[in-house]
Amino acid sequence: MIYFSTNKSTTPVSIKKATLEGLAPDGGLYVPSEIPRFSTPEIKLLEEGNFNNIAFAVARKFIGGEIPPDQLSDMIDSCYPFDTPLVRLAEDTFIEELFSGPTLAFKDYGARFLARLTGYFASEDNKLITVLVATSGDTGSAVAYGFQGIPNTRVVLLYPSGKVSRLQEQQLTTAGGNVHALEVDGDFDDCQRLVKQAFVDHELKEKLTLTSANSINISRLIPQSFYYAWASLRLKSAYGIDDPVFSVPSGNYGNLTAGILARMMGFPVGHFIAASNANDSVTRYLQDGRYEPRPTVTTISTAMDVGNPSNFARLRHFYNNDNHAMAADITGISISDEATKETIRNVFSRYGYIIDPHTAVGFRALEEYRSVSGNRTAGIVLSTAHPAKFLEIIEEVLEQKVDIPERLSVVLEKEKQATLIGTDYVELAHFLKHLDR
Template sequence: MIFYSTNKKSTPASLKKATLEGLATDGGLYVPSDIPRFSTDEIELLKEAPFNHIAFAIAKKFNEGEISDDSLWEVVENCFTFKTPLVGLEKSTYVEELFHGPTLAFKDYGARFLAHLTGYFAKEDHTLITVLVATSGDTGSAVAYGFKGVPNTRVVLLYPSGKVSRLQEQQLTTVGGNVTALEVSGDFDDCQRLVKQAFMDAELKQRLALTSANSINISRLIPQTFYYAWGSLQLAARHPGKKAVFSVPSGNYGNLTGGVLAKMMGFPINHFIAGSNANDSVTRYLEEGRYEPNPTVATLSSAMDVGNPSNFARLRHFYGDDYRAMAADISGYAVTDNETIETIGAVYDRFGYIMDPHTAVGFRALEKFRATNEIFDDPAAVMSTAHPAKFIEAIKKALDMEITIPDRLQEVLDRRKVSIPMSTNYRDLAAFLMKL
């Protein structure tokens, strides 16, 4: 398949080129030239298929023979060795748990797939690839663990100092090996800006084979369609004749974009709810048709603290820059920190289920949607993006109780943090990268 830039000023790329470049040379994000479609018969055949079979069927459509079927199947099998449970809370209300991978966050799906593809291409070209990543929390740890030990790759993570949870920071800064963590004296938008500048730096790109593992990379986005396809088929089986509604905690909007792609490919999805926190630029766009991003605001749902989300460019592309068309598929709701805490408590009281702050934003947004859209009686799943143990402070504030920390997370907390301070000045980052 051919991929081209949302800015439409760079040369179209193969899957390999788009994966290894990360960001197009004109600063745009790669999108497929045509969104692959699944016929009714193809969907029917996948209804009872295991997760990895659904993932392989989708990946094969985007691959179009660039990687052999055997190699692509090996990538899928090596990536998705964990479950994707769909937990029922009450009739027609579910939580799709996306936090059962190595770092207990949904980013494991995209990061592991990208890492294995990048390793495959690097081995093919006998090249050392430098993976440059900006993270607001879970992306960095998922990328670090996804690429850990992958031959011919090294990873440089940029994260905002003091703006990720302690556990997230420990996961970012204790991997070692081929992974380096840079602690940036700014917010996530600063980290993201620095990464974009690096990709636009011709001199740097001559010296290093740079690629990105953020959701700006098309091979991070493609696997995010897998769990929407899986979830929609699971819901369709439990609720015959109905299509799925997904409520998505949204920060950089890559997760939601993956869902939109799954819907456009033909999977049984009716509607999306984009739950935002105080960083509500897309929520306001869906209401008013004007995109006016504000500076990033720190919240309890820190991984969603993105003032100017990159993947919004892809959403605008897919909907022809028509906000009414986008709003027909996506309803946006902003959720305050107080509402987030209240929701964690209310959900625990009603169902005995503990949600992390991001999942709570998605649940509260679903409640707001249902309060004003009674005509939608389709089954709904909240996409649960992180294990609650990754946000112990927020859980304790909401529930006044301690929760058990999984052994693999406790082990990370006991390790020594290793990070390199970095300013928000691009010259400092460039100088550091040139010395790698």
């Protein structure tokens, strides 16, 4: 399998090079030269498999022979020692809980796999890899914990000051060791812009070997397809349900893009809902074919506050810039903060189940999709974070205390360690050039 840039002016590379570079030299995102397919017999064999069996089968298609199968299998097992529950709230409505990992967020699935892959490839070359990450919340903490203690790596996290929850900030600023946090006096789009500038800074790249752990890195994106494959097959084997609709809380659109990969590989996925908040650039494109990014709007679903999502370039590539083809597979729905709060209350009242603001956006979008389309196909809402990670807003909306898992309460007691920088790239470049090993 080889990978090339969405900008199409870079020589195709191996998965190793794509992983260690993160962003292609021409500023594009790496995509596979072809989407590997699972035959009907292969899908049938995987129906009774566990999560790790399915993850290994998918990973092997993308990685080929670059990692021996036994080592890849061990890598998968070390990544996912936790469950991925599929909770049935109603006859036709399921929640896929993606928050059983160490940081209680779905980003653990991609970050843990990427960390091990990066460490494996870095050790082959005996290189020190600097992992540069922009985060709107959960990516940072997942990467911080995923890369802790991984040999030949160090991590620099950029997050927007005052625009992540307190628990998220505590997680990403207290990891220590080979992890460094930069608090940026701006929004997520500023953080993302700074990271992209670093990757095209030739002087900096002569001094450091840079890669990214955002979903711009193809090896962060691929493992996110695992839980779509798993849920679609689990729904079929346990409930006899085919081709569900996935409602995906969408910010930088890596999560949705991974779902598209799973569908293109042949897993039984019917349709997607791109559930956005007020940051609705892709929603508007799906409706009228015009992509017009706007400045980021701050909402209570903070991890989705992205005005110009990076992975939209991959979506356009997969659909050959055909708006109608994309809209046939993906329905974009934007949900307001007030509707998000109302959904948190309603889900708790109806089912006794607490959801975080991002999951609430996905849940409400599924309801609106059904109301408009009349489609009652089974729906799976991706639950991207434990509600305790957004404690303040959940307790305000529900007017009651929410239990905090012990691993989060411990983090709250630690001392924040972060360096404040502005949005001028010169400040980031200076920090990176003087970063100790």
